[in-house]
Amino acid sequence: MVDLRDRDALEQIFASTKFDAxxxxxxxxxVGESVQKPLLYYNNNxxxxxxxxxxxxxxxxxxxxxxxxxxxxxxxxxxPCTEEFPLSAANPYxxxxxxxxEICRDVQHxxxxxxxxxxxxxxxVGAHPSGYIGEDPRGIPNNLMPxxxxxxxGRRPAxxxxxxxxxxxxxxxxxxxxxVVDLADGHIAALLKLEEANIGCVVYNxxxxxxxxxxxxVRAFEQASGKQIPLVKAGRRPGDAEIVYASTKKAERELKWxxxxxxxxxxxxxxxxxxxxxxxxxxxxxxx
Ligand code: UDP
Numbered sequence: 508m509v510d511l512r513d514r515d516a517l518e519q520i521f522a523s524t525k526f527d528a529x530x531x532x533x534x535x536x537x538v539g540e541s542v543q544k545p546l547l548y549y550n551n552n553x554x555x556x557x558x559x560x561x562x563x564x565x566x567x568x569x570x571x572x573x574x575x576x577x578x579x580x581x582x583x584x585x586x587p588c589t590e591e592f593p594l595s596a597a598n599p600y601x602x603x604x605x606x607x608x609e610i611c612r613d614v615q616h617x618x619x620x621x622x623x624x625x626x627x628x629x630x631x632v633g634a635h636p637s638g639y640i641g642e643d644p645r646g647i648p649n650n651l652m653p654x655x656x657x658x659x660x661g662r663r664p665a666x667x668x669x670x671x672x673x674x675x676x677x678x679x680x681x682x683x684x685x686x687v688v689d690l691a692d693g694h695i696a697a698l699l700k701l702e703e704a705n706i707g708c709v710v711y712n713x714x715x716x717x718x719x720x721x722x723x724x725v726r727a728f729e730q731a732s733g734k735q736i737p738l739v740k741a742g743r744r745p746g747d748a749e750i751v752y753a754s755t756k757k758a759e760r761e762l763k764w765x766x767x768x769x770x771x772x773x774x775x776x777x778x779x780x781x782x783x784x785x786x787x788x789x790x791x792x793x794x795x
Contacts, residue, residue: 510555511533511554511555511556511558511559512550512551512554512555512558514558514561514562517558517559517562518562518565521562521563521565521566521568522566525566525568526563526566526568527568527570528568528570528571528572528698528701529559529563529568529570529571529572530571530572530574530694530697530698531556531559531571531572531573531574532574533555533559534551534552534555534556534574534603535547535548535551535552535600536600537600537649538578538598538600538601538649538746539649540600541598541599541600541601541603542598542599545599548599548600548603549599549602549603552600552603552604552607553603553606553607553610556573556607556610557610560610560611560614564614564618564621569618569620569621569622570621570622570623570701571611571621571622571623571624572623572624572626572694572697572698572701573607573608573611573623573624573625573626574626574628575604575607575608575625575626575627575628575710576601576604576627576628577627577628577629577630577683577712577714577751577753578596578597578598578600578601578604579594579595579596579601579604579605579608579627580592580594580595580627580751581593581594581595581596581597581601581748582595582597582748582749583748583750583751586718586750586751586752587716587752587753587754587755588712588751588752588753588754589712589754589756589757590627590710590711590712590754590757594608597746598746608625608710611623611625611708612708614708615707615708616708619707621708622701622706622707622708623706623707623708623709624697624700624701624706624708624709624710624711625708625709625710625711626693626694626697626710626711626713627710627711627712627713627753628685628690628713628714629682629683629684629685629712629713629714629715629751629752629753630650630651630682630683630684630685630714631684631685631686631687631690632650632651632652632684632685632686632687632773632777633652633686633687633688633768633772633773633774633776633777634687634776634777634779634780634781635687635688635776635780636688636776636779638776638779638780638783638784639780640780641777641780641781641784641787642787643784643787643788643789651666651682651721651724652684652724652728652773652777654666655724655725655728655736656728656777656778656781658736658737659728659732659734659736659778659781660781660782660785661785662785662786664737665736665737665738665739666725666736666737666738666739667738667739667740667741668721668722668738668739668740668741669721669741669742669743669744669747670741670742670743670744670747671740672743673743673749673750674749675720675749675750676720676723677720677722677723679720679721679722680720680721680747680748680749680750681718681719681720681749681750681751681752682718682719682751682752683714683715683716683717683718683719683751683752683753684715684719684724684770684773685713685714685715685766685773686766686767686768686772686773686776688768688776689713689715689766689767689768690713692764692767693711693713693758693762693764693766696758696762696763696764697711697762699762700761700762709761711757711758711761711762712753712754712755712757712758713753713758713766714752714753714755714766715752715753715755715766715768715769716752716753716754716755716766717752717769718750718751718752719770723770724770724774725738727770727771727773727774728774728777728778730771730774731771731774731775731777731778732774732778732781732782
């Protein structure tokens with residue numbers, strides 16, 4: 508494992524192996540932390556990516572799949588979000604994703620040998636069906652599903668529901684949750700696409716195209732786990748959008764990829780991972 512900003516270490520890796528393509532997932536991703544520590548985010552995410560692109564180019568590896576995010580749609584005026592929607596950043600984390608997208612477009616424009624696919628993830632959740640690989644955030648989880656999971660295994664007393672007065676089916680925020688296995692398949696489809704001619708720098712949404720509210724997700728998780736998730740209703744979380752879900756047409760058409768799993772499978776696999784690993788990769792003592 509190397510830090511992408513460590514040019515010498517990266518050089519060594521690219522000198523030792525000839526890579527066909529790179530999937531670039533490396534980056535910091537906590538919105539709140541990015542507001543507190545913007546320079547940390549700009550330094551890690553932007554300098555890491557620029558160094559990677561430079562070293563790739565120097566070694567003649569010019570095929571890239573980059574993990575972007577639906578956060579670049581900001582607060583969408585309408586749904587579903589298509590790839591052509593106007594882009595904006597609501598926080599430093601989002602600004603790093605948006606800036607990296609723009610850097611990639613510029614790099615490819617300057618040197619048409621590059622082929623770059625930007626994948627805009629919606630809300631990845633769930634775990635590998637084996638139960639061996641799952642998400643294990645440090646500290647208090649920011650995201651809904653890891654939080655629900657920690658309530659279900661008894662690590663936290665209740666889920667705080669941020670906002671019950673949205674203009675949605677039950678007043679809670681709506682998102683497009685996508686199973687991590689579907690997300691992984693989307694990357695395989697992108698790698699295959701990179702083999703085609705004249706890709707340029709192109710962007711695809713990776714979502715299911717379906718919106719699910721916080722309460723719908725809680726109910727699905729209760730069903731899958733047999734556990735009750737106590738709720739505390741609270742005000743809106745600053746910066747949160749009301750409804751975000753993807754248009755999946757472009758990915759279906761051009762990547763021949765479509766999500767297979769719904770929220771029941773997401774909750775089933777998340778619970779399988781959680782119940783076998785209630786403290787993630789750590790132990791009760793090492794975890795908070
Ligand atoms: N949410 C919530 N309680 C939590 C975490 C999230 O009610 O402890 C809500 C949040 O307001 C949003 C949805 O769950 O409506 C998804 O939040 P998450 O942070 O997972 O994704 P994002 O908002 O970044 O799309």
